[in-house]
Amino acid sequence: MMTVLATACSKSPPREPARADLALRTRQAAGLVLEASCGECHIGYYPTAVPAALAVFDLSTPDWPRRMTDRQLRDLITRAASPLDTRGQPQHLSAADVDRVTRFVEHELATRSSGSR
Numbered sequence: 001m002m003t004v005l006a007t008a009c010s011k012s013p014p015r016e017p018a019r020a021d022l023a024l025r026t027r028q029a030a031g032l033v034l035e036a037s038c039g040e041c042h043i044g045y046y047p048t049a050v051p052a053a054l055a056v057f058d059l060s061t062p063d064w065p066r067r068m069t070d071r072q073l074r075d076l077i078t079r080a081a082s083p084l085d086t087r088g089q090p091q092h093l094s095a096a097d098v099d100r101v102t103r104f105v106e107h108e109l110a111t112r113s114s115g116s117r
């Protein structure tokens with residue numbers, strides 16, 4: 001007597017590379033840091049928002065890095081790591097927070113199709 005077992009494992013899908021996931025996660029992690037530290041001027045619906053700052057990036061838009069040049073993206077790291085904010089006021093982001101911004105920028109730059117911006 002023979003028993004044929006249907007094998008459940010034959011249907012398991014191939015593991016997708018998590019590229020899009022990683023892009024989203026690094027952006028969200030950096031976004032949280034930037035919202036807390038930079039949101040005052042860079043979140044469009046805050047009364048304290050500064051038009052010139054929003055022209056560079058507005059954290060209230062889901063695709064906020066899109067319009068930024070490569071140089072401006074790198075400048076996110078510089079400004080996040082700076083001991084002074086745009087007004088010359090002291091600011092302190094933890095090394096872990098600067099790292100979150102750095103990872104996002106590196107990932108964003110690496111996945112941009114053209115480096116010519």
Ligand code: HEC
Pocket residue numbers: 034037038039040041042050052053056071072073075076077079080085086087
């Ligand atoms: C007090 C308001 C204010 C805060 C807080 C602020 N910014 Fe800005 N940011 C501006 C303004 C205004 C501009 C446009 C003028 C300029 O380039 O400085 C700007 C521009 C920028 C630019 C583009 C610079 C370029 O080279 O074109 C980056 C990148 C940036 N900000 C990052 C940050 C980061 C990161 C933080 C938080 C750590 C932050 N900003 C906090 C007001 C602010």
